[in-house]
Amino acid sequence: MANYRCGRCWKTFSDEQLKVLPGIRCPYCGYKIIYMVRRPGIKTVKAT
Numbered sequence: 001m002a003n004y005r006c007g008r009c010w011k012t013f014s015d016e017q018l019k020v021l022p023g024i025r026c027p028y029c030g031y032k033i034i035y036m037v038r039r040p041g042i043k044t045v046k047a048t
């Protein structure tokens, strides 16, 4: 089940896919702005 969504390519992915990468970024395009879609409402998670 997808928990996150990329802010650029708009693809969805799970938190396990994020763990593989160093830091929080899209596993498809590398974009650093990820939207959390786990709960109702969208929360922005921005990588430092």
Ligand SMILES: [Zn+2]
Binding pocket: 006, 007, 008, 009, 010, 011, 026, 027, 028, 029, 030, 031
């Ligand atoms: Zn992306």
